[in-house]
Amino acid sequence: MELQQMRYVVAVAETGGFTRAAERCRVVQSALSHQIARLEKDLGARLFERTSRSVRLTAAGEAFLPVARQALQTVERARAEVAAATGEVRGRLVVGAISTVSAVDLARVLGEFRSRYPRVQIRLQMEMTETLVDKVRDAVLDVAFIGMVPGARNPGVAERELARNELVAVVPPGHPLAEREWTTLARVARETFVDFTAGSAARRQREDAFRAAGLDSEVAYEVTTVEFLAKLVRAGLGIGMVPAPMAAGLPGLHAVRVRPAPERTERVVWSARGPSPAALAFLSTLGVDPE
Incomplete structure (x- = not known):
């Protein structure tokens, strides 16, 4: 089993098709399909159900996907931690936000962060609060800005109130x-x-x-x-x-x-397992101490 094969599986699952996954991974579709077929053979199970109109995960694929994501994130985290130990912040930062975020000027903050840490690859996703919290909990997002009723709690994530x-x-x-x-x-x-x-x-x-x-x-x-x-x-x-x-x-x-x-309260949330070096640097930009 190879990391590249895991990347291809995650890409197909997230884009919903082999063609779009190949475009994202910048490989020809035949190469991506071949690697996934090899992986399925090694695992002894099909990961995707393919029809002329759609591609969807099988039960085996549903079980494999979160583990593949975790493995890829662990590798990325290891590289980022080594770089941070040498004084360089790099890696990936995936930020989520509700459409009504007002506690911070998100565009300005992201712009300043990119200028300060050019080696960090930044992504932004806009979703509803519930989806954002789930994605932080599942390590799909590193940091998210959410809105909640005062007093509500979100198990499995760390959080700080930014505004009420x-x-x-x-x-x-x-x-x-x-x-x-x-x-x-x-x-x-x-x-x-x-x-x-x-x-x-x-x-x-x-x-x-x-x-x-x-x-x-x-x-x-x-x-x-x-x-x-x-x-x-x-x-x-x-x-x-x-x-x-x-x-x-x-x-x-x-x-x-x-x-x-x-x-309502506006909050920033991150993984209860602790922020990555890039996420830690981003929280510091916001003046948030995760300790």
Whole structure:
């Protein structure tokens, strides 16, 4: 079994096809397919079910994938640790973030980090909080910026709170609330909502406050990004609730404070097993001490 074979398996699993995996790995498809076939022969089991339309992991593939990822990450970590011991930060840094992150200027921070540590390969993924936490726990991500209800905990990851802020209502021009500075939660509860997907941390930040006040709400439109939430609100399809710092960056919408206000915390999370040298350097850039 070779590390390159593991890389090919991970690439196929993540891209969903042999052609895209070969493009990512910068090899011809026939070479990638041949190496995976060799690996399957050595293991005595097929890792992928191949059809004319799709490629998916078999039960054996599902079992093999996390182990392959861990092996590759261990090798990368070993190289990075050796480099760090000689005074050089290098390797991989995969950062995840929610679309409503406001506690840090992520673009600026990543730019500064790249300038300071040019040997580190940086990747960024935007996801919902639950997915980000799972990916940090599974070592797919090194660091992630998430939003949570105050008091919520995330087993299996280390975390630091970066900011705590209130949610405000965002409404389009001409809405009855558009000229008001603040309103009550009971008044807002009479509106139709554009909100994040059911069960998400972003949705719970609002719903927990409504539930505590004995209020219900109607969600007609579910989204995964604040940008699309804003588009639907501008179209007059409903109102939304977003963190106060984020509302200022949504042109064409009016922000209205709500009392009692739903709250959320923004946090940075990393593996409970300890950050890699690149992740440690990134946390230091944020002023976060993982000890």
